[in-house]
């Protein structure tokens with residue numbers, strides 16, 4: 328029976344992706360436009376990847392099968408997005424977010440990839456804020472958190488009950504910006 332090779336790098340769990348990233352060949356900025364990257368799908372993963380790669384200077388072709396790139400399943404996500412920022416000072420950490428996510432996935436997820444997700448979770452929130460995602464805020468103006476999905480800490484960043492939709496709009500605007508930058512027009 329054929330098995331799927333997930334190509335997870337070797338090494339200690341905590342170092343796998345960090346070491347892999349550090350040992351990859353760099354691409355000269357002058358050569359970035361010579362590399363064409365194909366992204367299939369414009370859900371949160373595809374749209375964010377395409378927008379970021381475009382911003383980094385690569386030549387990106389992104390495909391979607393809906394009438395608009397905003398029409399992805401990601402729109403259904405409501406509860407929010409987790410990050411180990413520990414704003415509430417309730418003892419959160421990358422390790423705790425990693426363990427909760429592994430448990431939440433019924434121990435079926437690939438550990439190295441979940442660890443990486445936990446590691447970059449704070450950057451993801453910052454990126455979404457930079458894209459203009461209107462996350463809920465407290466009265467002082469700081470990003471609000473809530474406890475969600477059985478977690479014992481408050482680490483869920485949310486935009487009312489429509490987080491997925493708002494994240495998708497953020498990713499979509501970032502994508503439109505890159506389309507305008509490289510092709511001079513935007514999506515309808």
Ligand SMILES: Cc1cc2nc3c(=O)[nH]c(=O)nc-3n(C[C@H](O)[C@H](O)[C@H](O)COP(=O)(O)OP(=O)(O)OC[C@H]3O[C@@H](n4cnc5c(N)ncnc54)[C@H](O)[C@@H]3O)c2cc1C
Pocket residue numbers: 367368369370371372373390391392393398399400401402403404405406407408409490491
């Ligand atoms: C009801 C619901 C609630 C959720 N709530 C939360 C939550 O609160 N917090 C959370 O973190 N996660 C939540 N999730 C999970 C989260 O929404 C998903 O894991 C995430 O949005 C998946 O994003 P994606 O970009 O990988 O996939 P998708 O959003 O499914 O995007 C994939 C895209 O690829 C397109 N595609 C597929 N094949 C092709 C092809 N051959 N050519 C072109 N396009 C193609 C699809 O049409 C789709 O647009 C929820 C999920 C659901 C369903």
